[in-house]
Amino acid sequence: MIRSWLRSIGYEPVLTREDIKSSKKRKGARASDWQKTLRHIWKIVDEQRGLLIVVIGMVILSSVLSLLGPYLIGKIIDDHMIKRNFSGLKTMIAGLVIVYIGLSISLFLQNYWMIGIAQQTVYRMRTELFSKLQRLPISFFDKRQHGELMSRMTNDMDNISSTLNSTFIQVFSSVLTLIGTVIVMLTMSPLLTLLTMLIIPVMFISTRWITRRTGKLFKSQQQALGTLNGMIEETISGQRVVKAFSQEQRMMDDFAEKSSHLRRVGYWANVYSGAIPKVMNLLNNASFAVVAGVGGLLAVKGYVSIGTIVVFAEYARQFTRPLNDLANQFNNVLSAIAGAERVFSIMEEDEEQDDAKNAPLRKVQGDVKFEDVSFKYETEEENQTISQINFHVKKGQTAALVGATGAGKTTIMQLLARFYDVQQGQILIDNQPIQAFSRENIRSRMAFVLQEPFLFEATVKENIRYGQLDASDEEVIEAAKKANAHDFIMTLPQGYNTFLTSDGGEISQGQKQLLSIARALVANPSILLLDEATSSIDTVTELEIQEALERLMQGRTSFVIAHRLNTVRKADVILVMQQGELVESGRREELIAKKGIFYQMLQQSKL
Known part of the structure; x- marks a missing residue:
């Protein structure tokens, strides 16, 4: 019913059941391509290993501080607020303020340095790609649209840059926060921890169902964008010919067709990827409700303290937030990998072979x-x-x-x-x-x-x-x-x-x-x-x-x-x-x- 309605307003699906079945057959090859692409990117990023280690240190520090904040809040509630014991309260509050100030500084520094790493990485990739284009034979350019090649130099590179700017830190921080949160939660209440983790299978299944569709769509989106850019470049360069033969309407129709295809692919890519945060928020709220409800019953019966429930509720949110972030960033990674694949596919093209490349220059007479x-x-x-x-x-x-x-x-x-x-x-x-x-x-x-x-x-x-x-x-x-x-x-x-x-x-x-x-x-x-x-x-x-x-x-x-x-x-x-x-x-x-x-x-x- 929904699919029929979407068709009626012009949003044709670009993934059919046959597409999904065929994509399963290509799954192994695609995974191998992605792994190869990620290894290429990592090889370039690893050249800035020193600064990268500093960034990782900042990520670890920010993860520790983000876990320490809720713990101190719980201690303040249990040891001072409920017992009305104000001795040492100022020290605890001052410590809490220092923790959150340190957290803000560490987040700023890790982002500042990571942006530098990302920009240097993309600068290196863009320079290598341009240099590669200068070494490719004329036959390579004869077979490709110039605008499509320009799209790889600009749109795909920007996609990689924006992903590296935020995704690396986000993924690493989310993993650390997730591990640390689980450890702390287990020490506080194994039962509540188990209830919180019940959402993981549901989260995994829903995310997997969505991302199986987004990978192909993001790649199709990049390809459609490159084709459209190629057509725009050709039309602008040949504007005199277009006008001389009164082909304006045909070019507009051709553009509308290619633009419509990009719209459909982009629509479904964003529909599927946009569903992830909605699903995560739903599961996040459900988890919070379970923890609050069960925790309240346990607190009434004296099994846990009020401070523990407050802290645990915060940790429950921190537990689902990294999962949510990982799911969101996974879509960004898919989009960036699709762009990187297009870039590295050019890097792997055969260059002009020249056996006499290093031979000394000879004087040419002209016979x-x-x-x-x-x-x-x-x-x-x-x-x-x-x-x-x-x-x-x-x-x-x-x-x-x-x-x-x-x-x-x-x-x-x-x-x-x-x-x-x-x-x-x-x-x-x-x-x-x-x-x-x-x-x-x-x-x-x-x-x-x-x-x-x-x-x-x-x-x-x-x-x-x-x-x-x-x-x-x-x-x-x-x-x-x-x-x-x-x-x-x-x-x-x-x-x-x-x-x-x-x-x-x-x-x-x-x-x-x-x-x-x-x-x-x-x-x-x-x-x-x-x-x-x-x-x-x-x-x-x-x-x-x-x-x-x-x-x-x-x-x-x-x-x-x-x-x-x-x-x-x-x-x-x-x-x-x-x-x-x-x-x-x-x-x-x-x-x-x-x-x-x-x-x-x-x-x-x-x-």
Whole structure:
């Protein structure tokens, strides 16, 4: 009945009976994953062992003081209030005040120091995760939403941080308080202790029933949040495309669907986890009522004193409170573990393998050979992306890659930059296998000018200097002049110190491309990889870019994905790609004379 009503108002359950049954089968594997995740976290926390020991000492002190307070109250009632014996009463009250002041100070200090431990731990994890992302191959990012990765860096890390801030102390303190309370209660009245502990089986069964459902839900919640963040990041980055194709409504519908899924998962996660404190309070009040009722009868018959009943009632609350806290914190732990699993899953990804990582840097001249190179992306099921590619581009030559979309032009660029490694054949640079050079070595001697130039949130000067971080201001300006970018830069509000946003919205597409060429010039590379980006530029700007590209390519080995006739006409060698194969190669005049595929492309005005 309740489930049907919830469905009617839009809260669909995300856990079915089949989900619960299947989760039982995965229980062993999930427990193992959680244990592994907790060991990873503990390994980082343990690096601050000294401060952690101090925090544990404060937790022990606060637990002892919290037990001592009610005991002193009982002594005051029995020895002084009931007997009307005021001798030493001031001393007892002063002692009680000191106990509670000490308790407050110890609680403050343990929280203060634990926050420092938690923040240092999350700082270390966040730094390691970011460093890991820099070492992962391009293929990793090709298969994942960027917003989803950002969610792991932010939301999941914040979740871990907030849990470490409070949960560790709370759990340890609750366990100590629970043990100490039971010991003291047994010394005072075994019968009342037994009555108090009757709620434990009920508490255990109800908590277990709830937490079996919350673990899966919290993990689903984190995944749904990551997916939603990915969609938001994509939509904001591609806002011009969305508006250009009038897809606002479709994006809103897509967002509503993903947001609704997050709402449903979050709803049930919080419904189940929120039931725990309610159940605990009910059992807590029931336990208190039993202790008060039975204790009152025992006091009337003289088996226990009034002070003992007062103290025992307080201890009964202290007995159930740690259980309540443990149940609540368990939900926080589940949520944090779900986030930590997502973080550590990235930490366990395979990094770029580089056998020549520690090899000394070599000077790259720019002579490039492809010998029987074949390659297939992981997502390709059958046909290879490129197959049996052979060509030789000598130092200082310009090679134009032409062919239809999907012919393999960009793949050749990616293999040359070692974003991916060849699966068959070999690539030679200066007659050395490309694997003999470290990736850093190869890429430090290459520069890229892509169709869609990317700018960072930094000044114009810093964006250009990204090609060579130790370049002087004079070198930056000289590169900008050669790239025909200096004149428009000087018209900006602060010139070279003008701050640009990541999408470069303050300047035109052509101006962004000129900055990209200046960035490549300041890097002074031996090999250029150019995805010629003049097809969507106005004629005047195109001429400026073409002139800047010619300066950039002068004396350097260049690979150009050609879209325009001018580039093909001036190329030393033209590589004609078709369905992943190199079908023709040679100079423009030679290929025209053959009247083959390249000639047909010219006739169709594609080049």
